Amino acid sequence: MPGKTLYDKIWDAHAVRTEADGTTLLYIDRHLVHEVTSPQAFEGLRLAGRKPWRTDTVLAVPDHNVPTTDRHLGIEDPVSRVQVETLDSNCARYGITEFHMDDARQGIVHVIGPEQGATLPGMTIVCGDSHTSTHGAFGALAFGIGTSEVEHVLATQCLIQSKARNMLVRVNGQPGPGVTAKDIVLAIIGEIGTAGGTGYTIEFGGEAIRGLSMEGRMTVCNMAIEAGARAGLIAVDETTIEYVQGRPFAPKGDLWDQAVAAWFDLRSDDDAHFDRVVEMDAAGIVPQVTWGTSPEMVAPVDGRVPDPRDMADPVKQEAAGRALTYMGLEAGMPITQIQLDRVFIGSCTNSRIEDLRAAAAVARGRRVASTIKQAMVVPGSGLVKRQAEAEGLDAIFKAAGFEWREPGCSMCLAMNADRLEPGERCASTSNRNFEGRQGQGGRTHLVSPAMAAAAAVSGHFVDLRDLPAAADERSAV
């Protein structure tokens, strides 16, 4: 019998019962909850006269609707306010731990789970949010669910699931300078397509993945869903253990030692069978920029906007033509000639301390270009914000002309007041460039934090590797 993949191991450890057709009742260890996809679930529970099965597994936080400025004034939009208040009252009613909007620990649900140690290796983790795949960076099986499933997990601590197939994406070698986790995952999506991972759980491996920090691994797993996979996974190693140790929700003392001993088995066996294996060469990846309205529409920064006429598949050709019209781009134009209106650094993909450090390293000693209407930095959590301020990153951003905001999902999906106006073009460190995602008629280009900062100070995309030295770097020479 072949060995097991990491996915097989976590799945087997959580199967409560399996029916003849393979349908499995899967036990859930951690349930993360936010305000947008939970109200109808709590209401369903109430209407059926049911109670949550195990409230100690639930951690709730408002993130999608929260304002990123003047938070002490509360939420101006009455509809958004009701949604956040509904979360507050549901959590109070059932005794669920919630980080309120004014709590220093509040932030994007996929940032605070790991930050608090609520995300642990080997867990099953769900949330009514597709970017739950983020937590797979810890060797946890984590995936997004719909609101009916949120209710199902609240009521039963389980989900009815069919097992996905196993895919391995192995990124060999080491990436060159200026190439980040974001560029790696965008290149993977460009390679396998936005539906390439549909029906699979993707394990990311290889030297380039092993070499990433936990922040980088979270960025990669976060966008597994953009490749169609509900869950992404990375094996546990010393980097994982080091990150988790000492966090508030992580086990302590003897329990910690027991847990660590078990967690080191959270890797695929050498003889494990994968249904599909994709090999990539990290050295071949250059900083990436999306040009279209699907994350698979991506090009290297030193490349050009593709010509739909060069595409063989008529459906792809039609989609690319439509995307270029929506994006207001000409086929064949160099990516570096794309001029921007706004820059957004934030989201569950890229708002952690390391992301902010990378962006600040570019912003330092430079100024946001005069043609940029707005460049904003939205930290992933109150604790990320505090850390960044302790390191002086906020001062660097502000001196360069960036806005320094309060934590939340913000302009990744524009449910709060932060959004693009029709026709505006944005360099964004978020995860989706869909039509209207950042505001109706808005045009989104997905990039890494350093590339976003470089675009902000240049007014257009630039190859980070060619960026002229900043004023203070020049004077230092």
Next chain:
Amino acid sequence: MDKFETFSGLVMPLDRANVDTDAIIPKQFLKSVRRTGFGPNLFDEWRYLDHGEPDQDNSRRPLNPEFVLNEPRYAGARILLARDNFGCGSSREHAVWALQDYGFRVVIAPSFADIFYNNCFKNGVLPIRLGADEVDRLFQQVQAAPDYRLTVDLQAQTVTTPGGEAYGFEVDAFRKHCLLNGLDDIALTLQHADDISSYEERRRREAPWLF
């Protein structure tokens, strides 16, 4: 949930790939704390010429005459014919609630995003995967013939064209059973409450840090 009965329904073609859930129901409508009332905002940004907000009188908004949903011949459609990777992106179940509230009971496409596919079954909507060639043929037929209807039989797992051509489709036995009988998943799972409790007992010994 209502039982899924065999029916014959008018088909609306939506000829684009990778239709994401942001397009099916834009973010501003997710602020609702209800499950109903999303139908008038289905495909809001494609369907109307202005910007939509919750609690608007949608009947007074300017329609986009070029969007297929607004063509009179598709009024009352109950079957949506779509392309690859339908429902990708955000997990928002509001996308299914909007389709269902508008009147769609079936979506046919060559492939679906996993979370959307799953959400459909929780709401009595049947997502049907057919071969890309079969979907192509249906697109040609629906565009050529007004009042084009398909008959969907979940029990037999077939989609039948007006010309009598029947296409078979796959569906998990469990999901089919639940949809045909209008069963509530949670009640079914709670029948196994003892299994869940004994799993927890065992797991508490094996991995005590999770409790």
